[in-house]
Amino acid sequence: MNRLTRPGARERETLLNSAFLSQLGVESVTALMEMVVIGSLPARQMLFREGDPAETLHCVLSGYVRAYRLDPDGREADIALYRTGDLAGVSAVLHGHRYAASAQVAETATLARFDLRRVRELASRRADLALALATTLSRQLENAFTCIADDRLHTAPQRVARYLLAQCPQDGAAANFRLPFQKSLLAGKLGLAPEALSRAFSSLRDHGVSVRGRLVQIDDPETLRRL
Amino acid sequence: MNRLTRPGARERETLLNSAFLSQLGVESVTALMEMVVIGSLPARQMLFREGDPAETLHCVLSGYVRAYRLDPDGREADIALYRTGDLAGVSAVLHGHRYAASAQVAETATLARFDLRRVRELASRRADLALALATTLSRQLENAFTCIADDRLHTAPQRVARYLLAQCPQDGAAANFRLPFQKSLLAGKLGLAPEALSRAFSSLRDHGVSVRGRLVQIDDPETLRRL
DNA sequence: TTCGCTGCTTGATCGAAATCAAACAGGATC
DNA sequence: GATCCTGTTTGATTTCGATCAAGCAGCGAA
Numbered sequence: 001m002n003r004l005t006r007p008g009a010r011e012r013e014t015l016l017n018s019a020f021l022s023q024l025g026v027e028s029v030t031a032l033m034e035m036v037v038i039g040s041l042p043a044r045q046m047l048f049r050e051g052d053p054a055e056t057l058h059c060v061l062s063g064y065v066r067a068y069r070l071d072p073d074g075r076e077a078d079i080a081l082y083r084t085g086d087l088a089g090v091s092a093v094l095h096g097h098r099y100a101a102s103a104q105v106a107e108t109a110t111l112a113r114f115d116l117r118r119v120r121e122l123a124s125r126r127a128d129l130a131l132a133l134a135t136t137l138s139r140q141l142e143n144a145f146t147c148i149a150d151d152r153l154h155t156a157p158q159r160v161a162r163y164l165l166a167q168c169p170q171d172g173a174a175a176n177f178r179l180p181f182q183k184s185l186l187a188g189k190l191g192l193a194p195e196a197l198s199r200a201f202s203s204l205r206d207h208g209v210s211v212r213g214r215l216v217q218i219d220d221p222e223t224l225r226r227l
Numbered sequence: 228m229n230r231l232t233r234p235g236a237r238e239r240e241t242l243l244n245s246a247f248l249s250q251l252g253v254e255s256v257t258a259l260m261e262m263v264v265i266g267s268l269p270a271r272q273m274l275f276r277e278g279d280p281a282e283t284l285h286c287v288l289s290g291y292v293r294a295y296r297l298d299p300d301g302r303e304a305d306i307a308l309y310r311t312g313d314l315a316g317v318s319a320v321l322h323g324h325r326y327a328a329s330a331q332v333a334e335t336a337t338l339a340r341f342d343l344r345r346v347r348e349l350a351s352r353r354a355d356l357a358l359a360l361a362t363t364l365s366r367q368l369e370n371a372f373t374c375i376a377d378d379r380l381h382t383a384p385q386r387v388a389r390y391l392l393a394q395c396p397q398d399g400a401a402a403n404f405r406l407p408f409q410k411s412l413l414a415g416k417l418g419l420a421p422e423a424l425s426r427a428f429s430s431l432r433d434h435g436v437s438v439r440g441r442l443v444q445i446d447d448p449e450t451l452r453r454l
Numbered sequence: 455t456t457c458g459c460t461g462c463t464t465g466a467t468c469g470a471a472a473t474c475a476a477a478c479a480g481g482a483t484c
Numbered sequence: 485g486a487t488c489c490t491g492t493t494t495g496a497t498t499t500c501g502a503t504c505a506a507g508c509a510g511c512g513a514a
Contacts, residue, residue, distance in 0.1 A: 069376035077379035079372050091372070094358065095365035100372050123358060130357030131321065131350060137364035138322035144371035145306050145318070145327050149296035151378055152304035152418050155470065184491065191379050196471055198493050213480085213492095383501070411461070423501055425463050440462095440510090 004037045007112065011038050014061045015112055018085035019139070021059075023132040031122055032129075037113045047088060047103040047111070054092035054099050056113050060084055063109025064181055066188065067101040078188035080140065081106070083180075087136050093120060094133070106185050151191050159190045160200040161224045164209065168221055176217040183214075231264045234339065238265050241288045242339055245312035246366070248286075250359045258349055259356075264340045274315060274330040274338070281319035281326050283340050287311055290336025291408055293415065294328040305415035307367065308333070310407075314363050320347060321360070333412050378418050386417045387427040388451045391436065395448055403444040410441075 007015060015021055015036070021029055038061070041047075047058055050069060058065070060082045067080040067088060079101050082088045092099045093116060123130040150159050163186070168175045179186060187197035201211045208219030218224065234242060242248055242263070248256055265288070268274075274285055277296060285292070287309045294307040294315060306328050309315045319326045320343060350357040377386050390413070395402045406413060414424035428438045434454075435446030445451065 067372075069372065069380070071376075071380040075380060077376045079375050091365050091368045093365065094362040095369065100369045101376075123354065123361075125354055127350065127352055127354040127357050130354050130361055134350075134357055134361035134364055135321040137361055137368055138318050138320065141318045141364055141368045141371060142322065142327045144368060144375065145294075145296065148306050148371065148374055148378070148418075149298075149304045149328075151375070153296070153298040153302060182491075191375075193472060194492070195473085195494085199471085202493085382499095409461075420502055421462070422464085422503085426501085429463085 004039050004113075007033070007036060007038050011061055011110065011112065014084060015059065018059060020085070020087055020132055020136050023128070023135060025126075025128045028122065028126050028129045028132075031126075032114060032119075035115055035118055038110065039113060040110050041105045041108070043105055043108055045105045047105065048099045049102045050099055052099050054089060054097050055116050057090060057093060057116050057119055058088040058103070059112040059114070060086050060088065061110040061112055064106040064185070065103055065109055065111075066106040066185065067103045068188070069101050076188075078191070080143070081185070081189045087140075089116075090133065090136055090140065092116075093123075107181050147191075156190070156192050156196050156200040157203045158227060159192070160197065161204060161207075161209075161227070163190060164204075164216060164218060165221055165224055167216075168218060172221060174217075174219050175221065176215065179214040179216060231266050231340075234260070234263055234265045238288055238337065238339065241311060242286065245286060247312070247314055247359055247363050250355070250362060252353075252355045255349065255353050255356045255359075258353075259341060259346075262342055262345055265337065266340060267337050268332045268335070270332055270335055272332045274332065275326045276329045277326055279326050281316060281324055282343050284317060284320060284343050284346055285315040285330070286339040286341070287313050287315065288337040288339055291333040291412070292330055292336055292338070293333040293412065294330045295415075296328050303415075305418070307370070308412070308416045314367075316343075317360065317363055317367065319343075320350075334408050374418075383417070383419050383423050383427040384430045385454060386419070387424065388431060388434075388436075388454070390417060391431075391443060391445060392448055392451055394443075395445060398448060400448070401444075401446050402448065403442065406441040406443060 012033070015033075016029070021032065024032070047065060048054070048056070062084055065082040065088050066078055067082070068076045068078045070076055088103050089099055123133055150162065154162065167177055169177070183197055184194045187194045190197065192200070201209070204224075207223050209224070210217045239260070243256070248259065251259070274292060275281070275283070289311055292309040292315045293305055294309070295303045295305045297303055315330050316326055350360055377389065381389065394404055396404070410424055411421045414421045417424065419427070428436070431451075434450050436451070437444045
C-alpha cells in the first residue's frame with residue numbers, strides 16, 4: 001500500500017471519465033471524490049484475498065489487476081482482468097460482504113480506493129449511485145457470460161483469434177498492434193497454460209497472424225473470423 | 228406465452244419471498260406488484276434470444292430456466308440456471324439493452340414478468356430498487372465466478388462431487404436426496420456432455436455415491452470433499 | 455400387451471490441452 | 485563483454501472429455 005495520496009489532475013480526469021463515475025450526478029461524484037484515495041502499486045501486490053471482509057472498492061486508473069480463485073493445491077484460475085476504468089471488488093459491495101476472489105496487481109497499477117462502508121451507505125440513499133453500481137455489475141456479468149461460453153465452445157486457437165479480433169481497431173482491414181500486457185497474463189485470461197497460448201499463436205501463423213514479442217500483425221481479419 | 232394472468236395468492240407469496248422483492252421498501256413492492264404479469268410455460272419454450280432488445284424482466288416462481296449461448300454451428304453452452312426466486316434477463320436491464328444470452332424453460336415453469344422500461348424508470352428514482360437489482364447482479368456474478376473457476380480447476384468427477392455436496396442438507400453426515408431436475412440439464416450446468424456426467428457418476432461410486440434415477444445417496448461427504 | 459419416444463448408460467475412438475522438462479531469448483545488472 | 489533472471493517457446497507424453505454409435509430402461513399411448 002505505497003504512498004496513499006489525494007488524486008492529482010491526471011487521476012481525477014481518468015476517474016471522472018470511467019464508466020462508473022461518468023454515469024453519476026454531481027452530488028454523488030463530489031461525495032465519492034471527497035473520500036477517494038490514490039495509490040500506486042507494483043506488480044504482484046495483493047489487493048485482497050478471497051474470503052476477506054470486503055472493506056475497499058478499487059478502481060483501476062492505470063495498469064492491470066487480475067482476479068483469480070485458488071484451489072486447495074494452490075493452482076490459480078483467472079476469473080477477470082480489470083483495466084483502466086474498471087472496478088475491482090464490486091461483486092462484494094452488496095452481497096456477502098466478503099470478496100469473491102483474490103485480486104493482484106498484474107502490471108504496475110494506479111488505483112483509486114473507496115471505503116466500501118461509505119459507498120454502501122451512500123448507495124442506499126442515492127439511486128444514481130446504486131444504478132451505476134448495478135450497471136457496472138451488468139457489464140462484468142456479461143463479460144463473465146462471454147468467458148464461460150468461450151471456454152466451453154471454443155478451442156485455444158479460436159479463443160486467441162477472437163481475442164485478437166477484439167483488439168483490432170477497425171474491422172475488415174489488416175492490422176498490427178501491441179499486446180497490452182504479458183503473454184502469460186493473456187494466457188490466464190483466456191484460461192490457457194502459457195504453453196498452450198504459445199502453440200495457439202504458432203497455429204495461427206498459417207492463418208495470417210505473425211507475432212514477434214508483443215507485436216502482432218494480422219493480415220486478414222476475415223480469415224480469422226472464420227475459425 | 229400461455230394465458231397471462233395476475234398473480235394468485237401462491238404466486239404473490241413466492242414473489243414477495245424472493246431475494247429480489249424481499250429486499251425492497253413497500254412503495255417499490257407495490258409499484259412492481261401492480262405491473263407484474265404471471266405466465267405458465269412448458270419446457271423448451273423460449274423466453275428470449277441473445278441479441279434481442281430487452282423488454283421483459285423474468286422472475287422464476289417455479290420450475291427452471293436455462294440461459295445459454297450459441298456458437299455459429301448451433302452448439303449450445305449453458306451459462307446459468309435460474310430457479311425459484313431468481314431473475315432471468317437482469318444483466319440486460321441496465322447495460323446494452325439487449326439480452327446477453329438466450330433463455331429457455333428447462334422444466335415447466337411459472338414466471339413473473341415485469342416491463343423492463345418501467346423497471347428501469349422506477350429504479351432511476353428509487354434507490355432501494357436499484358440496490359436490489361445490484362444485489363441480484365452481485366449474486367449472479369459470484370455464481371459466474373464460481374462457474375469459471377470450477378471449469379478451469381476441476382475435473383468432471385470433482386465438479387459433480389462439489390455439486391452433490393452443495394445439495395447435501397447438513398454437512399458431515401450421510402445424506403440422500405433427489406436431483407431437482409434432469410441429468411442432462413445438470414450436465415449442461417456443469418459444462419459437461421451428458422455422457423461425461425454419466426461417467427462421472429459411475430466413477431464416484433467408488434467414493435460412496437450411489438445414483439438410481441434421480442435418487443442420490445452419499446455415504447460419507449467427507450470422502451467426497453477430498454476430491 | 456406392443457409400440458415408440460425420450461433420457462440415460464456404455465463402449466470405442468479421437469483430439470485438445472495440461473503437464474513435465476528442457477532449451478532459448480531478451481533485459482537488466484555487474 | 486559475461487551473467488543472471490524471467491518470460492517464452494518447443495518437444496514428448498499423458499490425461500481428460502467430446503464425439504460417434506449402440507444398447508437399454510422407463511413410460512405414456514394405442
